[in-house]
Amino acid sequence: MGLLRYHSIMRWPRPGLPLAIVLATAFAAMPLAQLPASDRDTLPKPKPRCERAAFRVLLDVGHSAEDPGARSARGVTEYEFNLRLTREIERSLKDAGFTQTVVLVSEGVAIPSLISRMRRANAVPADLLVSIHHDSVPERFLEPWFSGGNPTRFSDRFRGHSIFVSFENSRAKDSLQFASLLGAELKARDLSYTPHYTERFMGGRQRELLDKQAGVYRFDKIFVLRTAQMPAVLFEAGMIVNRDEELVLTTQERQNTMALAATDAIDSFCAQRQATIRAATERRHRKIPRLGRTHTENAPTGARPAEEPATARLLR
Numbered sequence: 432m433g434l435l436r437y438h439s440i441m442r443w444p445r446p447g448l449p450l451a452i453v454l455a456t457a458f459a460a461m462p463l464a465q466l467p468a469s470d471r472d473t474l475p476k477p478k479p480r481c482e483r484a485a486f487r488v489l490l491d492v493g494h495s496a497e498d499p500g501a502r503s504a505r506g507v508t509e510y511e512f513n514l515r516l517t518r519e520i521e522r523s524l525k526d527a528g529f530t531q532t533v534v535l536v537s538e539g540v541a542i543p544s545l546i547s548r549m550r551r552a553n554a555v556p557a558d559l560l561v562s563i564h565h566d567s568v569p570e571r572f573l574e575p576w577f578s579g580g581n582p583t584r585f586s587d588r589f590r591g592h593s594i595f596v597s598f599e600n601s602r603a604k605d606s607l608q609f610a611s612l613l614g615a616e617l618k619a620r621d622l623s624y625t626p627h628y629t630e631r632f633m634g635g636r637q638r639e640l641l642d643k644q645a646g647v648y649r650f651d652k653i654f655v656l657r658t659a660q661m662p663a664v665l666f667e668a669g670m671i672v673n674r675d676e677e678l679v680l681t682t683q684e685r686q687n688t689m690a691l692a693a694t695d696a697i698d699s700f701c702a703q704r705q706a707t708i709r710a711a712t713e714r715r716h717r718k719i720p721r722l723g724r725t726h727t728e729n730a731p732t733g734a735r736p737a738e739e740p741a742t743a744r745l746l747r
Contacts, residue, residue, distance in 0.1 A: 591625035597656035614645020
């Protein structure tokens with residue numbers, strides 16, 4: 432019926448025009464509501480989009496100037512690597528429209544600075560926390576050498592990044608979801624994760640590999656991850672004790688690549704999270720009487736009006 436009606440407003444095509452083109456033109460002119468239900472179901476659904484200005488990311492700079500973490504093969508502190516990469520990711524995110532991005536930089540020695548940093552993080556309403564670090568190896572794998580005339584240590588045995596989540600985080604499922612997205616974006620850019628955390632020789636530093644495609648490990652006791660009140664991951668961007676990888680990690684090209692990977696992963700996570708929240712809100716609205724409508728309309732005659740649900744009050 433709808434098809435015939437739309438044909439009536441079209442000029443009949445000239446002889447010889449293929450029937451497929453005629454039908455395609457007619458269906459293109461037909462509103463979605465006029466299509467059969469089976470055809471509507473097969474149409475591609477629009478990809479969820481992220482409202483970037485409404486999504487807040489916390490970028491945690493691992494360690495501090497007073498407690499700088501590991502040292503690279505050439506004697507540069509991990510904190511310097513962490514700060515530089517964090518600033519690159521911050522710039523990439525803000526350029527992409529994530530204007531609420533916040534960088535957390537702490538001062539002081541390890542435990543007090545960690546506590547202070549997480550107190551500040553949890554005081555900010557945020558959607559995601561990413562803690563930026565660079566990796567080293569157990570002491571027994573380090574070898575002595577001289578760099579620039581100064582004694583230092585290296586290990587060329589391992590290379591690559593790694594991503595950690597904690598199952599003690601209150602949003603562990605969401606944390607794992609983002610970690611897998613980040614690992615996938617890094618892999619798409621030909622960056623490989625280090626598999627050595629699965630090996631027995633790591634002893635107390637051996638970790639469970641949760642996502643073998645993305646390089647996501649489980650490490651429940653990381654303080655930043657388990658105390659964060661939002662989805663949280665720790666990203667070890669590479670091995671700074673590996674002499675070759677250290678040089679690569681300092682290049683602008685690698686910095687940009689990792690920053691763009693993080694930005695794309697955050698954008699995908701944001702779109703999925705916001706779509707889930709919108710769907711949940713719509714479900715609640717369908718269950719709750721329309722605002723402005725009294726409960727006495729549905730109540731039996733003489734019945735006492737029901738108390739307004741708490742969710743309805745919150746949605747006002």
